Amino acid sequence: MNKSLAFLKMLLMVIIAVISVGPILWMVTGSLRPYQELFKYTSTLNIHLLVPVELTLRNFHNVIFSERNPFLRYIGNTFVVASAVTVMVLLINSMAAFAFAKLRFRIKPALFALFMSAMIIPAEVTLVPNYLLMHDLGWLNSYKALIVPSMLSVFGIFMLRQFFAEIPNEMIEAARIDGAGLPRTFISIVLPAAVPALITLGLMTFLGNWDSYLWPLIVINDQKMQMIQVAISAFSSTEGTDWSKVLAANTLSTVPILFLFLFLQRYYIQGITMSGIKG
Template sequence: MKRLTNVVTMIVMIVIALISIAPILWMVTGAFRPYQELFKYTSLNIHLIVPVEWTWKNFHNVIFNTRNPFLRYIWNTLLVASIVTILVLIINSMAAFAFAKLRFPFKTVVFALFMSAMIIPGEVTLVPNYLLMHDLGWLNSYKALIIPSMLSVFGIFMLRQFFAEVPNEMMEAARIDGATLPRTFVAIVLPAAVPALITLGLMTFLGNWDSYLWPLIVINDQKMQMIQVGISTFSSNEGTDWSKVLAANTLSTVPILLLFLFLQRYYIQGITMSGIKG
């Protein structure tokens, strides 16, 4: 009975995995199809996934497109996402450490106010943030993309859960040995939260890599645009060139897949540990 249950479970998991991966396979293989063949096969057969005629022309047209500099979009997004991720890890880890280990007046009240920000939809703050960027003169600049994204309330909450698990005795021993508070934070507290830091870094990088609405609003210069907005430029009043869109989406997926490939162990560990400690 146990073996039968395991077999049924495995079959169900395989079916769910195939259903989940099918759209991704169609996207990747569709990027290698000529436009005329893209929607030709709609019934369930092998050619729905496997192209009849393979071509690299779609990738060539996307990469070497003079009107839409796709490689520039990738560079802009990589630059902004990397800087935001580094700043988020630095700023939010220090804030989380303060909430977890330091004593200061009204700490509970301040933390509760921070947590209340998690229930506010991003659309509510969209207009005020835009007006703030306008008043500061930051529109159409990287500062409008980087600075508003430096603080993550969820990141502070998650890291605080990890830092709270660090024994106070270890910090007290470090203080007795002459370690300053910053040295204790760097040498003792941060190493204990490496899985959480990597998890937060991946989530932050992915969120900025997939960002669409905010860059669309604050960036007008096409050479400074982010990748998701750049992909949308393959649509026009004359129609959407879906072959180019699929090729561009395939190219934009590669960096994220590589990140998860090398850091998936830490990501899963961070999610699991945060669930246990939460």
């Protein structure tokens, strides 16, 4: 009975894995096909559904060296913005989370409840106010409009607070007795103990900004400053219906995130587990 149950669990996991990975494999193999072959084998189940008959790298060449859409420039723009937002999110949100977790002040419960209430507000509701604010500040069509509004993450504060709350108060009190001030205690005691949670939040933040589409589309008009997801959309429209090139562009945009996640997945899983977030 136990063997049968273990087999069913393994079979279910394999089915879920195939469903999850299947579209990614089709995207990668589709980027290696000429356009004429892309939809030729989609109506039947055979090996050529995933294995190209005519293997080609021309789609990647056309995407990378496109004069109309400098794809490498878009990747660079996105990397700069996502990295800057990630650094600022880790810095600002870790300090706020430490204050909510370990410091005592009169309005802390009410202030934390106010922060948490912001999580139920859909992001689309804040698009117009944020756009008007960026317009009044003169930040439209600049990287500041992409970086500054994303520096605060209510979810990030909540996640790090859950993690910081598990750090024994005795460690912080011992550091204070030894003469360490609050900033030194935070840097030398709290942050090193929270590395998995920080990496988890950093990975989530970087991925969210890497895949950002709607906000860059609204605040950036200069094509040379555009982010990668908006660039892929523009690429597909300017290149007509050549979906092989679109798949190649999506594959190129996925590779950095894939390698980043594979390198940091151990810390990501540990951070999710230790921060008390379930789901």
